[in-house]
Amino acid sequence: MNDTTSSARLAVDIGGTFTDVALEAGGALYTRKVLTTTAEPEEGVMQAVRAVLPEAGIAAADLTLVIHGTTLATNTVIERTGARTALIVTEGFRDSVEMGYEHRFEQYDINIDKPVPLVPRYLRLPVTERISARGEVLIDLDEASVETLVPQLRDQGVESAAIALIHAYANPDHERRVAELLQAGLPDLSLTLSSEVCPEIREYERMSTAAANAYVQPMIAGYLNGLSARLRAEGAVCPLYLMTSGGGLTTIETAVAHPIRLVESGPAGGAILAGQIAQACGLEQVLSYDMGGTTAKICLIDRGRPQTSRTFEVDRQYRFIKGSGLPLRIPVIEMVEIGAGGGSIARVDAMRRVQVGPDSAGSEPGPACYGRGGEAATVTDADVVLGRIAPEGFAGGSVELLPDRAGEALDLAIGGDLNLQRPLAALAVSEMVDENMSNAARVHAVEQGKDLADRTLIAFGGAAPLHACRMAEKLGMRRVIVPAGAGVGSAIGFLRAPVSYEVVRSRYIRLADFDPGPINAMLAEMQAEARTIVEAGAPAAELEESRIAYMRYVGQGHEITVPVPNRPLTADDAGGLTAAYDRAYEDLFGRIIPGMQVEILTWALTVASRVPAPVPMAAVAAAAAPAAVGERTLFDTEVADYTTAPVYRRGDLQPGMALAGPALIVEDQTTTVVSDRFDGRIDAAGHIELSRKDSQEGASS
Numbered sequence: 001m002n003d004t005t006s007s008a009r010l011a012v013d014i015g016g017t018f019t020d021v022a023l024e025a026g027g028a029l030y031t032r033k034v035l036t037t038t039a040e041p042e043e044g045v046m047q048a049v050r051a052v053l054p055e056a057g058i059a060a061a062d063l064t065l066v067i068h069g070t071t072l073a074t075n076t077v078i079e080r081t082g083a084r085t086a087l088i089v090t091e092g093f094r095d096s097v098e099m100g101y102e103h104r105f106e107q108y109d110i111n112i113d114k115p116v117p118l119v120p121r122y123l124r125l126p127v128t129e130r131i132s133a134r135g136e137v138l139i140d141l142d143e144a145s146v147e148t149l150v151p152q153l154r155d156q157g158v159e160s161a162a163i164a165l166i167h168a169y170a171n172p173d174h175e176r177r178v179a180e181l182l183q184a185g186l187p188d189l190s191l192t193l194s195s196e197v198c199p200e201i202r203e204y205e206r207m208s209t210a211a212a213n214a215y216v217q218p219m220i221a222g223y224l225n226g227l228s229a230r231l232r233a234e235g236a237v238c239p240l241y242l243m244t245s246g247g248g249l250t251t252i253e254t255a256v257a258h259p260i261r262l263v264e265s266g267p268a269g270g271a272i273l274a275g276q277i278a279q280a281c282g283l284e285q286v287l288s289y290d291m292g293g294t295t296a297k298i299c300l301i302d303r304g305r306p307q308t309s310r311t312f313e314v315d316r317q318y319r320f321i322k323g324s325g326l327p328l329r330i331p332v333i334e335m336v337e338i339g340a341g342g343g344s345i346a347r348v349d350a351m352r353r354v355q356v357g358p359d360s361a362g363s364e365p366g367p368a369c370y371g372r373g374g375e376a377a378t379v380t381d382a383d384v385v386l387g388r389i390a391p392e393g394f395a396g397g398s399v400e401l402l403p404d405r406a407g408e409a410l411d412l413a414i415g416g417d418l419n420l421q422r423p424l425a426a427l428a429v430s431e432m433v434d435e436n437m438s439n440a441a442r443v444h445a446v447e448q449g450k451d452l453a454d455r456t457l458i459a460f461g462g463a464a465p466l467h468a469c470r471m472a473e474k475l476g477m478r479r480v481i482v483p484a485g486a487g488v489g490s491a492i493g494f495l496r497a498p499v500s501y502e503v504v505r506s507r508y509i510r511l512a513d514f515d516p517g518p519i520n521a522m523l524a525e526m527q528a529e530a531r532t533i534v535e536a537g538a539p540a541a542e543l544e545e546s547r548i549a550y551m552r553y554v555g556q557g558h559e560i561t562v563p564v565p566n567r568p569l570t571a572d573d574a575g576g577l578t579a580a581y582d583r584a585y586e587d588l589f590g591r592i593i594p595g596m597q598v599e600i601l602t603w604a605l606t607v608a609s610r611v612p613a614p615v616p617m618a619a620v621a622a623a624a625a626p627a628a629v630g631e632r633t634l635f636d637t638e639v640a641d642y643t644t645a646p647v648y649r650r651g652d653l654q655p656g657m658a659l660a661g662p663a664l665i666v667e668d669q670t671t672t673v674v675s676d677r678f679d680g681r682i683d684a685a686g687h688i689e690l691s692r693k694d695s696q697e698g699a700s701s
Contacts, residue, residue: 008056008063011494012045013243013266014070017293017343017363018462020488020669021048024495025056031488033462033669035363035399041072042227046234060235067494069243069265072223073216077118077263077326078315082215083159083190087119087207088149088178090166091126097207105323115315115326117208118215123156125149127165127178133201133508135171146178150185162214164194164207169506172199190217197258198329200506200602205311205329212314212328213260220259224252241499241537246331247272247306248500248608251536261330263314264337267297269493271306271333274458276496277483279304280614280685285455286481287441288335289471290489291464293343293380294360298441299335300450301458304614307334307448310504310550310604331502331606336444340436342380342463343367346410346429348417356433368409371402377413379433379463381406385426386635387642388466388673390666423635423642431637434467438474449588456481460489465672469661469690470637473677480678480690487669499537500608501530510554510599514574523547523569523605530607538609550602551581553593559601560584620684623656632664636676643676653682661693 008025014036023030032052037044045068053060076082087097097117106112117124127149128142153161161182168175172195179191194210228240242255245264255262267290274288278301288299288306299306312332313325339358343366346356356379361367365374369384369391383389384406391401407422415425445452453476459468465482472480485492503526507519527545534543545566550559562580565573577600582592628646636643648659650667658681659665661674665688674680678690 008058009065009067009495010049010052010063011067011269011491012048012069013269013488013491013494014041014044014068014072015266015292015294016071016075016360017341017366019044019048020491021052022485022488022491022495023052023056025058025062028056029485029492030056031485031491031669033487035366038362038364041070042223042230045227046230049231049234049236060231061237063236063238065238066231066236066240067243067249067497068227068240069269069490069494070262071266073220073259073262074264074314076216076219077212080118081219082118083218084123084157085119085211085215086123086125086153086156086158086161087211087214088125088127088146088161088163088165088182089207090130091128091145093166093203094121094124094126096203097124097211100204101323103323105321113324115324118211118326119162123158125152129165129174131165131167131171131174133167133170135167137171137174141174141177143177143181146181147185150182153182153186153189158189159218160190160192160214162192162194162207162210164203164210166203168193168195169199169201169206172196190214190221192217197260198504200329200504201508202329205327208327209260209329212326213258216259217256220262221256224256228252239537243269243494243497244331244500245312245333246308246500246502247333247497248502248606249494249497249537250499250501250533253536254501254533260328263328263330264312264332264335266490267299267335267337268333269490269497270297270460271299271301271335271493272497273460273483273489273493274299275301275304275306276493276614277458277481277687278456280617281456281481281683281687282616283456285450287452287455287457287475287477289437289441289457289459289464289468290461291437291459291467292341292461293463294339294341294362295337296340296437296440296461296464297335297337298437298444299333300445300448300455308332309334331604334448336440338436338440340379340433340440342378342383344379344433345376346378346382346432347376347413352418354414354418354428354432356429356436366399367406369401369403369406370399371405375409377406377409377429379429381409382426382429383463383466385410385422386430387633387645388664389671390632390647390664424640427635427637427640430467430470434470434474437467438471441471441475452477458483460486462487462670465670467673469673469675469678472690472692473675478692482665482672482688482690484686485669486672487667496611498608498611499534500606501533502604502606503530504602504604506602508599508601510597511574511578512597514571514577516569516571516573519603520568523603526603526605527607530605534607534609542610543607544610545605545607547603547605549577549600550604551577551598551600553585553596554599560588564603618684620655620682622658623654626653626657626659634662634664634673636662638676650688653686653688655682655684655686657682661690
């Protein structure tokens, strides 16, 4: 192998429309975008790998690491294409996943559609046993009640089972014994234990998480093992790591055991990239904006760190409404995701309003302009008609666009019904999807108690740079950064992620009665579990550890996170933890409640490999004006007519160069639209920085 390729790291991100690949080799970055092969996703991965390796002049055998992120777990839940799954519960609790939170998330909708459980009632099967919240055995496990389930599971063709007994987080013995008995009778049955995948209080979330893990496990296991085999057959003998929803990398063995942690793996990579760009640019507050072919993802990032959570909902029945989806208790980067991408389908509804998404044309058949059989009008079709996308060289030449078909689809879906000329029909679609994304950002910011106006928008993904300026205008933001390699931003983010693993345990304690002994013993067990997993992919000497506690005032219903010292705790730490909780509570709510006792419900410990801090961005001197490579007819939203805009090739733009909008900056994986309200410059890292023109900063959007 050539000396310059001694470290060749490849990242692949499967999206709903495109599969993105980023390769770091010999100090250079190579990227490629190919259409996702929906029926056989690993085929798209292999196509992307075969496309990018020759560009770098290396073979698959030269790769030192492959990192993979995928939305397959999420799509499996949403599309209900997972395994035939059973849920084994304590007698009397089979309806917990249907009862949910026992409240109406949309109280004025008399025809409310509640989330449908992944496991139907006839496959939610009870066993006789009972454990208390303190882990005491109240009723011994009746093994005969477990053994009678074996023929039922066999007769029903069950492929996977989740075992979620009441209070198993406090004592997992009964769950483990149930697993042993079922495995003895059904050796091919895939099993998930709630005490392993979600050892926390709150039975509904724990059962839902365990059921979801069991539901996707056979498919994800088959896919990952098959992909690993295909990579080896191609000559790649390096390790394969998976991106998790919490922003870390994990081994394929861990991913197969806990595939539910992969649900937001692709978007997590983008948030990591945006966080590192924010640190390098010295930006305290940014808004990450990732728009691909199927969805748009928005994430608030402060001081370079994306917000994180342990709660996530998948398959929401009502857009933006909390409680309308299936709850998962997993480490996840906090973001909002909506069905607004390049492939989102546009239509006129019964009230003669333009609606865009959430359904998508995907890659098969794709937007009408792809010429692959798609007839529905999409956002990409609108962008083509508006002149934002050059038909030649789209997606690095992997897709040939047909502008006439885009226009015909818009005429049929929008223009004819609303009596709009083709450009105005395209503008209506574009404005609607931009407003959908802007509204999602506003709602998310309000829910988090954050302001958007003073933030910088970091836009990446194949479609985000096309819409970033308009998005910024709608949100009152004055600055946009389009990073280098923006079209495959999430894949690049994978290359920046640490190897990490989080372990969570519920252990209730009041700080007034704080006994550090049992807590230290539990934290030591958690540390050993996390380090065993992480050390499989990172040297022990390079590991960092962090701990948090989920705390609340006694009597409250929900907790906030507080850092815990990374050392053995002592009795004196009760006061320090109380003070830390008061500070965190005051930061969130502007006050504390004097005299209230504080309790801890859950503890979390994360072990991660060290990631070098981003190098601060250097100042760059002004450079000569760039030379345009041509002109394009671009629709101007201000005058509602076409205007002529210069076209620049991004590879020709050097640090220090500046340009005025309107303009188009084209590259293989995306196009950046610089509206007439913005000017652009290239910073020291090659990022495009777009700033509102001084005369327009106070203008209405």
